[in-house]
Amino acid sequence: MSKKKPDRKKERMKLYKKVRNTSSWRSTVIYLLLILLFIAMMIFLSGFVVEYIFESKFKEGYKDAERTAKLYEKGQTDSSYLKVLESEDSDFFVKDDNGKIIYQKGKNTCSDEGGELEITNGKYSYCVYSDKEIDIARINKDGSFSLNPAEFVKWYTSFEDSARLPLWVSFDLDGGKKLLCKTYLSFSSLDRILVIELLAGLAIIVFVFCLLTVIKIIKSAINFRRVVRLFYSDPVTNGHNWMWYVRYGEEKLRGGRCKKYSFAVVDIVFRNYRNYCLCHSISEGEELLSSMNRLLCSEMNKKEMCAHAAMSNFALLLIYDSEEQLKQRLNGFIEKLKDIDSEHSFHIQLGVDLIPPKTDAGGRIVKRRDISIENAYNNACTASATLADSEESGLRIFDSNLLEQQKWENTVQEKQQSALDNEEFVVYYQPKYDPCTDTLKGAEALIRWESPEYGLLTPYKFIPIFEKNGFITQIDHYMISHVARAQKKWLDEGKKCVPISVNVSRVHFAEPDLAEQIRELVDKEGAPHELIEIELTESAFFDDKNAMLRTIAALKEYGFDISMDDFGSGYSSLNSLKDMPLDVLKLDAEFFRGDNAGERGRIVVSEAIKLARSLNMRTVAEGVEIKEQVEFLAQQHCDMIQGYYYAKPMPAQDFEQRIQPQQ
Numbered sequence: 001m002s003k004k005k006p007d008r009k010k011e012r013m014k015l016y017k018k019v020r021n022t023s024s025w026r027s028t029v030i031y032l033l034l035i036l037l038f039i040a041m042m043i044f045l046s047g048f049v050v051e052y053i054f055e056s057k058f059k060e061g062y063k064d065a066e067r068t069a070k071l072y073e074k075g076q077t078d079s080s081y082l083k084v085l086e087s088e089d090s091d092f093f094v095k096d097d098n099g100k101i102i103y104q105k106g107k108n109t110c111s112d113e114g115g116e117l118e119i120t121n122g123k124y125s126y127c128v129y130s131d132k133e134i135d136i137a138r139i140n141k142d143g144s145f146s147l148n149p150a151e152f153v154k155w156y157t158s159f160e161d162s163a164r165l166p167l168w169v170s171f172d173l174d175g176g177k178k179l180l181c182k183t184y185l186s187f188s189s190l191d192r193i194l195v196i197e198l199l200a201g202l203a204i205i206v207f208v209f210c211l212l213t214v215i216k217i218i219k220s221a222i223n224f225r226r227v228v229r230l231f232y233s234d235p236v237t238n239g240h241n242w243m244w245y246v247r248y249g250e251e252k253l254r255g256g257r258c259k260k261y262s263f264a265v266v267d268i269v270f271r272n273y274r275n276y277c278l279c280h281s282i283s284e285g286e287e288l289l290s291s292m293n294r295l296l297c298s299e300m301n302k303k304e305m306c307a308h309a310a311m312s313n314f315a316l317l318l319i320y321d322s323e324e325q326l327k328q329r330l331n332g333f334i335e336k337l338k339d340i341d342s343e344h345s346f347h348i349q350l351g352v353d354l355i356p357p358k359t360d361a362g363g364r365i366v367k368r369r370d371i372s373i374e375n376a377y378n379n380a381c382t383a384s385a386t387l388a389d390s391e392e393s394g395l396r397i398f399d400s401n402l403l404e405q406q407k408w409e410n411t412v413q414e415k416q417q418s419a420l421d422n423e424e425f426v427v428y429y430q431p432k433y434d435p436c437t438d439t440l441k442g443a444e445a446l447i448r449w450e451s452p453e454y455g456l457l458t459p460y461k462f463i464p465i466f467e468k469n470g471f472i473t474q475i476d477h478y479m480i481s482h483v484a485r486a487q488k489k490w491l492d493e494g495k496k497c498v499p500i501s502v503n504v505s506r507v508h509f510a511e512p513d514l515a516e517q518i519r520e521l522v523d524k525e526g527a528p529h530e531l532i533e534i535e536l537t538e539s540a541f542f543d544d545k546n547a548m549l550r551t552i553a554a555l556k557e558y559g560f561d562i563s564m565d566d567f568g569s570g571y572s573s574l575n576s577l578k579d580m581p582l583d584v585l586k587l588d589a590e591f592f593r594g595d596n597a598g599e600r601g602r603i604v605v606s607e608a609i610k611l612a613r614s615l616n617m618r619t620v621a622e623g624v625e626i627k628e629q630v631e632f633l634a635q636q637h638c639d640m641i642q643g644y645y646y647a648k649p650m651p652a653q654d655f656e657q658r659i660q661p662q663q
Contacts (some may be wrong), residue, residue: 035213042202053490054120055192061183062126062169068092068181069171070104086296090181097176109133110168110180129168129180136165136456161249163187171628234308236286237293245315249373251353252317259367263355264326266316267380268296268333271347271391273312291340299333315377322352327395347391349385353398382406413466419449422472426450427482429500429655432620432642440658442499442620442640444535445483446649447475472505479503480518484525484532486652491527495659501533501563501584509536509547513556514555529559533584545579552580563620567608577615585612589623589643602632611637 064447068090075082085092091106092130114129130136147250153420166183170178177616232244249265252258270292277285289308293543296306296314303355309315320326330350335376351378358368382405383398425447432442449457490497508514522532536556563584591605605621612619621633624643635642 005259011176017292025500032213034452035210038209039206042206045202051119053194054185055189057165057185057191058117058119058126058167061167061185064090065169065181065183066171069173072179073173073663092181094173094177094178094179100383102177109166110182112167114170114289127170127171131166131168131182134166134210140519159628160612163192220360229342235291237290237308239290239297240307241294241306242307242309242315245309246304246373249317250316250371251307252303252305253368253371253373253376255407256367260357260365261303261319262321262357262397264316264318264320265373265376265380266318266353267309267349267351267377267384268314268316269349269384270312270314270337271349271388276344276346276473283655293335295336296333299336309377315380317373318353326354327397328394330563334395336424338393339482346393347392348629349384349390350395351382351384351387351398353379353393353597356580379403379406391500408461409465409468412462413469413471415451416462416466416471420478421452424450424452425475425478427479427486427652428649429652429656430642430649431647431655432498432640433646435630435638435641438646440498442501442533444642444656445503446477448649466506467507473508473511473616476502476504476508476519477521480521481525484522484527487527488525488530490656490659495656495661497531498656499531499533500563503535503537503565505657509551512547514548515558516557518560529580530561533561533563535563535565535584535586547662549579552582556581556583566622569595577611582615582617584618586620586622586642587638606636609638613637 019139025376031064050490068085068088071081071085072092072094085105091108092446093101093104093108093110097101109132111132114127115206117128118124119126122223136464163186165187166182167185168180168182173179202463232240232247253263264371270289271291273285276288286657289312292314293306293308296316299318300306303319307315307317318326318329320329330352334348338346340346355368355371355376357365358371360366364547379398382402383396386396386402387394426446426449428446429441429443430446433439433629434441434446447459447463451457463472463475466475483502486499487497488494502520504514511517518532519529522529555562561583562581563586564580565586567585585608587605587608590634591601609619618639620640620642621629621638622642624630624633624641626643626645630641630645
């Protein structure tokens with residue numbers, strides 16, 4: 001089973017979303033929560049220590065009050081104990097079960113409301129009342145007794161040395177009586193120092209922890225910004241990269257703040273960048289790209305964007321008022337970029353996709369929620385690609401024609417495999433004749449697409465698309481197999497077959513085993529190798545020369561003839577003839593049209609035929625349409641003519657009628 005290819009676009013979008021959703025706020029919130037938790041722990045700890053001190057002081061005062069209560073109870077049977085109480089410096093009183101005071105010693109400053117005071121985590125409970133003169137206690141809703149922190153601190157800090165906090169403690173006596181005794185919680189200066197040192201220490205610890213946490217938050221935020229800046233920075237230009245452009249550009253296009261603006265997505269192509277790097281160096285080329293980036297960024301306003309999209313491409317997001325104003329501005333960019341280096345003049349080509357404001361059925365401007373900046377940039381690239389064949393600087397705006405072309409390319413790519421499986425591609429044959437004897441000497445196999453939906457399509461409608469997406473290699477296999485099958489059929493029928501040339505794309509020559517592939521395809525159909533001629537375009541000779549030589553040598557060893565198509569259409573034809581062991585030379589049709597059809601053209605054709613004969617090569621003249629051309633080529637001993645003068649490309653059944661039976 002073949003592995004499923006990963007969807008790189010989806011992977012990129014996941015990466016964009018991950019970066020988009022990643023921020024330092026998450027870690028900041030965690031740090032803040034840790035700070036709050038730590039402060040709460042410190043408060044709890046300080047409260048625990050203060051509570052411990054308070055409880056220890058309360059227990060000391062409680063012992064004195066408890067002694068008073070015991071002496072009073074013993075005094076009920078022995079008056080000597082009451083005399084002891086009378087002699088001591090203590091304030092207390094006794095109430096009967098009706099609340100009437102039946103005995104009192106000293107001043108009664110006990111408040112009317114009391115509550116339960118729990119200490120040691122609720123292990124012990126005491127009924128206490130605050131003092132009227134120093135009222136720093138409070139009774140809670142649940143009846144519990146506690147100190148008022150603010151009043152306690154105010155009271156406690158009013159003493160320079162020691163302080164005594166009065167509280168009234170209630171004891172139950174026999175007969176439903178209650179004794180309420182005044183006791184004191186004595187706080188010395190050492191206690192105060194201990195509390196102050198404790199609180200100061202806790203405050204310092206909290207401050208240091210908070211400071212370190214804040215520093216950590218700041219560092220985390222700075223590091224996050226650095227990572228994001230690095231993630232979105234371009235190593236060549238030190239500006240922004242494609243990922244930054246996609247993320248923030250799409251947010252800008254979809255956002256509500258910019259919905260009223262008309263945007264232009266621009267692809268800027270530095271066409272001769274590769275040549276510049278070859279003549280100078282890659283580092284100088286990158287420095288030039290960096291200069292271009294700085295120039296473009298200087299022309300942007302705050303709402304516009306510029307990023308290095310690919311090797312020699314820049315992506316822009318511009319705001320424009322009118323198409324004419326946009327063209328003037330972009331042409332200004334071209335002029336500035338062309339002359340960015342005083343010693344060179346560069347070819348700058350721009351493709352543009354326009355994105356106007358989106359309106360609803362009522363004509364109101366709404367957000368562009370479904371816009372894709374990647375699709376818009378692809379449209380801009382499609383527009384700039386139409387200028388690629390020209391070496392001149394220029395500008396092209398993506399329009400309906402380009403949109404239809406793009407739709408057609410998408411349609412072809414969607415249907416190409418099913419068309420191959422259903423054998424919708426058919427082989428047409430264009431005969432080659434000897435101009436001296438008018439006898440059939442060969443033919444060229446040409447492809448047509450008989451689409452059930454679109455009818456008969458010529459190669460110009462789909463072959464360039466196949467060459468671009470790599471499907472052309474499967475077409476090459478298809479054509480070789482079908483031609484070999486037809487040759488075997490005609491041989492079995494007793495016909496005198498002629499060699500038929502089959503075009504093999506330059507893309508295919510990147511495969512090191514191409515010769516073996518061709519041999520296996522032909523052998524599978526049972527056709528003789530000498531009846532299959534492999535035809536290459538002259539442009540294929542400008543790729544990997546060594547790989548080309550190895551493949552040609554292997555094909556010739558297997559018995560296949562090799563021909564070069566469109567000789568004369570390039571600028572290195574003679575060099576190709578010197579290096580390549582070819583069998584057939586096909587003269588480009590342009591030799592017989594226009595200005596080339598004059599005397600100078602005749603001289604070139606004549607000398608080319610002589611050169612081919614000297615190299616033991618046969619010649620084929622393409623595109624011959626009139627009798628005078630045929631007569632001239634016959635005089636020059638051209639081996640074959642292929643053109644409308646003899647025949648147009650035809651279906652297999654028509655070509656079959658031209659093949660003579662074996663003698």
